Amino acid sequence: MTFVEILDQMRANRKIRQDKVTMQAVMDHKQAELIAYAFNDPQHMPGLKKAYPFLDKLVDDEPHEEIPEWKLEQAEFLSQAMRVKAAVQRKKEAGDHV
Known part of the structure; x- marks a missing residue:
């Protein structure tokens, strides 16, 4: 600074x-x-x-309408699935370039 x-x-x-x-x-x-x-x-x-x-x-x-717990869990699960999918894709791309 x-x-x-x-x-x-x-x-x-x-x-x-x-x-x-x-x-x-x-x-x-x-x-x-x-x-x-x-x-x-x-x-x-x-x-x-x-x-x-x-x-x-x-x-x-x-x-305010309260969001059911199952919807929150579903959103968290989808978020985790997307992160796993992105990690697998990055590994696959890194393996192709080696």
Whole structure:
């Protein structure tokens, strides 16, 4: 790594840490607001989606269909079979060129 690359990496790491601290501060402030609502006026406390609107992008409400175990095993078996076939083919080609 060159000196310039090291400096770039240090700047990137510092930016990541600053972003984490900023996000933590925002979440702490939001939590304090919600605690104040819960303590002083619980009837007007905002719901989860209103309090944290960015959660809609992160959380998918649609249920995901679970893949059966046999399908996973089948995919793994096919993958292994393809690797074996490729290895046999490479050996065959190497044997032809000798």
